[in-house]
Every structure is written in structure tokens, then in C-alpha cells.
Amino acid sequence: MAPRASFPDVLPQELRDEIYAHLLHAESVRSAPPLYRQPAQDRSRAPIYRFHPQILGVNKQIRAEALKVLERNRFIVVSHQWPGLEDDMHFGSVSIVTEQQTQVARFKRHVMRIHLQCPVSSENKSKTKHQAHEIRSFLMVATDLPAFCQKMQWKFYRIPAPCAYITFVGNGKADRRHDAWPCVPTKHVVTTKIQLRSPNQHEHKLEAVKALIGPFNSMICASQKATFSGFDQHQAAIDVQRLQLRMGPRMVSTNAMAWHMLDTVQRLLRRAEDLAISCEDYEGACRQYQVIWVDALAYPLFKLSLETYDSELALPLALVACALLDAAANWGFLQLRLGGIFRVILAEVWGSVDTINKFLQSTPVQVHTLVAYSLEKGITNLGACHFLAVAAFITEVGENSGFSTPSQLRFERLHRAAPHCGHIQHDLEMVERIAGDPKVSTFTALSNPEHN
Incomplete structure (x- = not known):
């Protein structure tokens, strides 16, 4: 009786290499994270690797061939x-x-x-x-x-x-x-x-x-x-x-550091937006926005006593501050969608108080001051202005237990500034609806997925 053919003798080399690559090459074993993960990995949406090194223990010939594929990684x-x-x-x-x-x-x-x-x-x-x-x-x-x-x-x-x-x-x-x-x-x-x-x-x-x-x-x-x-x-x-x-x-230009930080913040913002939009991982995106925000304020550069608006740091600092306002605004909008109404108010504090007063290390500067400077330099920060209007409206309605006319005026000004923005138009319609019918729930109206 003829001996039973082994795996290397049955399949040609090309097919064997495909099998090895499917089991051992990083691009092939890289996959989306499972629904349930180990506790240490619950906070991550990073892809995981599922290598199958067991094939290396089949026999010496397969081990020698498979190692060549493994070493491509x-x-x-x-x-x-x-x-x-x-x-x-x-x-x-x-x-x-x-x-x-x-x-x-x-x-x-x-x-x-x-x-x-x-x-x-x-x-x-x-x-x-x-x-x-x-x-x-x-x-x-x-x-x-x-x-x-x-x-x-x-x-x-x-x-x-x-x-x-x-x-x-x-x-x-x-x-x-x-x-x-x-x-x-x-x-x-x-x-x-x-x-x-x-x-x-x-x-x-x-x-x-x-x-x-x-x-x-x-x-x-x-x-x-x-x-x-x-x-x-x-x-x-x-x-x-x-x-x-x-x-x-050993010697650092603060101007270069500010621009470098801006580049890093923008990359992290794109990562957080990808988590929210592509992966629909709202909790993961919220954590990413929170990390951006908390770590940025601890940046030692901004603990130095600087005359911000009289130096070359003015433009990069304004851009970084606007990026942090975007992070706070996006975090607030996601919390609004997730039902965290009180965290929306916290996000407003992050944006309008902490970002301006702590980040710029100066006398209290109102949001409109930063926005005016940004517009002068050609910087648009419409998303943050939109969120601050939403958060202010929620705060005023909660404190006054009724509709506030200044809130409607804010949305009208935003709508005039961006007449083609569907998000702002939606919220203006909801504010007008609440003004006409006080029984309409503020949270139900503004937590519409249109924000995201």
C-alpha cells in the first residue's frame, strides 16, 4: 500500500504560500475588534491580530516554508x-x-x-x-x-x-x-x-x-x-x-512647539471623528475627545507667562484653542445623542470657560473675543459656536423653566452666518417649535441625530 501523501506533496507551492499568508501575515490576520473583549482592551477600537502559529508545529518542511511568510512581517x-x-x-x-x-x-x-x-x-x-x-x-x-x-x-x-x-x-x-x-x-x-x-x-x-x-x-x-x-x-x-x-x-522655539501641537491635535480629532462616523463607536469617540482635551491643558508650554496676542504664538494658539473648542463641542453633541444632558452643560464649561481662561493663561476672555480674532485671521469655528448656542439654550431653559428669547436670537445669527448648514437650520426650527409650543421637550428636540 502506497504511503499517504502529505500536505506539502498534495498542494503546489503557490497555494501553500497563500495558506501560510492567510494564517501568518499581518495584513491577512488583522481584523476588526470583537463585540466582547478582555477588560484591558475594552477601551480600544483598534484592530486586533489573530496569528495562527500552530501551523509551525506540523512538521519541519511546513515550519521552514511558513517561517518565510512569518518573517515578511x-x-x-x-x-x-x-x-x-x-x-x-x-x-x-x-x-x-x-x-x-x-x-x-x-x-x-x-x-x-x-x-x-x-x-x-x-x-x-x-x-x-x-x-x-x-x-x-x-x-x-x-x-x-x-x-x-x-x-x-x-x-x-x-x-x-x-x-x-x-x-x-x-x-x-x-x-x-x-x-x-x-x-x-x-x-x-x-x-x-x-x-x-x-x-x-x-x-x-x-x-x-x-x-x-x-x-x-x-x-x-x-x-x-x-x-x-x-x-x-x-x-x-x-x-x-x-x-x-x-x-x-536642548533649545525649543515655542512657536514651533505650538504648530507641532496643532498638527497632533488635528490628527487626534480626525481619529475621533473616524470612530464616531465610520465605526459608530460613540463611547470610544467621547473618550478620545476627552483625552485630547484633558492632556492639552496640561501642556507645559502654556504654563509659561506669555503675551499671547503680541507674539508669533497668537495664530497657532488661536488655532489650537479652536481645535479644542471643536473637541469639546463634538464631545457635547455626542453626549446629547447618548442622553447625557448634564454632560452637555459640562462640555459648555470646557469650551467657554476652561479653553479660553486656562488655555490662554490671561484675564477672562469671552468666547466672542476668540471668535473675532479667529475670523480676522481667516479661521472659522462654526461647529463650536453652534454647540455653545445649543448648550446655552439648554442651560437657560433649565434655569428659567421656560423659553428664552436670546437663545433664539443666537440661532438666527448663526443661520445668517451659515444659511446652507443643515444642522443649524434644524436646530433653529426646533427652537422656534419650542417657542410656539412649550410642551415640546427641549431634550427630545435637540437630541435628534441631525447633530451627528
Whole structure:
């Protein structure tokens, strides 16, 4: 009797490669998150990876063939002494292959290792001594490195840095502020070590190396100590030297920092809008808006005493403030749709009080002042103005237990400013309807999905 044919003998090589790719290639095993997730992952809408490494244990021939497909993926190991970093990654919708410490330790086919170390700060003072010094690791795919770097950049905004800040004021003179936060106990605030390695002991192509280090251009922290190893190619070494200087500047222009922060805020806003519109994950979008808002106000740049409207910071700060007003407005509209009527009023406080008074660090500035300055510079912030009108209307109706004429006038002015905006037209009609019939529920009228 003839021996039974094995799997490699039955199927041609092309079909076997397709099967291996379906089981082991990141693009094929990447899928939307399930309805029910582990508690640590409940806060994330990031896609998950369902690799099937069991096929590697069938026999030696299949293992050798499947490993070639598995190695097409570019895995990265991130080790850190940063309490709660994995939770922040899940919260920021960054995909993680695994954070099981034994699995990460056994995996040896990564092309890069990143080690992050954060000093004892307000973020981890509440942690125990063991947690603060514990080294943990997680595994990710290189395609998620840009999202990881953006999330780390947002975390860096909250860390004070002992470097010189230069502000160019209206008369053209440079104002230097050294050691703005001398309480930081270390010379370098953040230590980042990036090691390139090849599991096959082959040299990386220059294009692949540049693609790997490219996302780190957005991972900037004043006084960060960034070190690279394994980049032996001449051109790659030159790029790495430039990247080291960019990632950890010792002298920072506040104007450049403000524009950089604006770019980051806008990317996070687009991510939150995608969660709300494409994924219909309103809770996840609300959390994203909340993270944007809370972290932005802790940005050390805006704790400096600056004559905002007399310097080059005026335009980027106004743009960032308008972006934060958008975040507060979108959060409020989503809460209105979810039924959180009291959170709508909280969002109004975020937008009209905190953003203006705290963010700009000046005497109380009314919303119309920022809007007037924005319009003068060609900035439109219609969504925030619309939300503030809705929130003010809800507040006035709740306090006065009746209809308020000033609220109707606000919507009429908004409608004249944007006659083709269907959202504003809808709300104006609802306000007029409430004015004509007091029995109509304010919440029912304004919580219509038209807002979203």
C-alpha cells in the first residue's frame, strides 16, 4: 500500500504560500475588534491580530516554508519602565499583538526593539516602587509604529522639560527661559533606546531602514535622550544622527512647539471623528475627545507667562484653542445623542470657560473675543459656536423653566452666518417649535441625530 501523501506533496507551492499568508501575515490576520473583549482592551477600537502559529508545529518542511511568510512581517518589541503604558496604548487605539510577558520574551524574530524610560513624575507618583521600576514589554507590528509614535508624542506633551524656551515677541527680540521646571530630578527627561536587529543575520535594505525610522520624526520631547544602535550603513547612520537631534532638542522655539501641537491635535480629532462616523463607536469617540482635551491643558508650554496676542504664538494658539473648542463641542453633541444632558452643560464649561481662561493663561476672555480674532485671521469655528448656542439654550431653559428669547436670537445669527448648514437650520426650527409650543421637550428636540 502506497504511503499517504502529505500536505506539502498534495498542494503546489503557490497555494501553500497563500495558506501560510492567510494564517501568518499581518495584513491577512488583522481584523476588526470583537463585540466582547478582555477588560484591558475594552477601551480600544483598534484592530486586533489573530496569528495562527500552530501551523509551525506540523512538521519541519511546513515550519521552514511558513517561517518565510512569518518573517515578511516586521515585528517590534517595546520594553519600558512606564507604568500604565499598555493601557494608554489601548486607550489611544494602538494595536498590540500581545502583552503577555512570557510570549514576548520567547519571541526572537523582531526587527527592532524600543526601550522607553520615564522619570518619576506626576503620572506615576501614585504607583508603587515596584511598579515604577518594573520592566514590561509588548509586541507590535511595524505598520502600527506611526500610531504608536503619535500616542507617545501626545504623552510627551504632559512632561515638563528642563530646556531653554525661546519666544519671539512683537519687537523681534528673543526671550529665553532656562530651566522652566527645575523640579525634574534627571538631566534627560525621557530615555529612548532604539535597536535595529535582523533575525536572519542579513543586512537590512536602506529603504527598509528609512521606513522604520521615519515615524520617529513625530516623537519629539525636549531634553529627550535618544540613542540608536545597529544602524551601520553610512547613509542610515547620517539619518539617525539628524533624527537624534530632532527627537531631543536642548533649545525649543515655542512657536514651533505650538504648530507641532496643532498638527497632533488635528490628527487626534480626525481619529475621533473616524470612530464616531465610520465605526459608530460613540463611547470610544467621547473618550478620545476627552483625552485630547484633558492632556492639552496640561501642556507645559502654556504654563509659561506669555503675551499671547503680541507674539508669533497668537495664530497657532488661536488655532489650537479652536481645535479644542471643536473637541469639546463634538464631545457635547455626542453626549446629547447618548442622553447625557448634564454632560452637555459640562462640555459648555470646557469650551467657554476652561479653553479660553486656562488655555490662554490671561484675564477672562469671552468666547466672542476668540471668535473675532479667529475670523480676522481667516479661521472659522462654526461647529463650536453652534454647540455653545445649543448648550446655552439648554442651560437657560433649565434655569428659567421656560423659553428664552436670546437663545433664539443666537440661532438666527448663526443661520445668517451659515444659511446652507443643515444642522443649524434644524436646530433653529426646533427652537422656534419650542417657542410656539412649550410642551415640546427641549431634550427630545435637540437630541435628534441631525447633530451627528
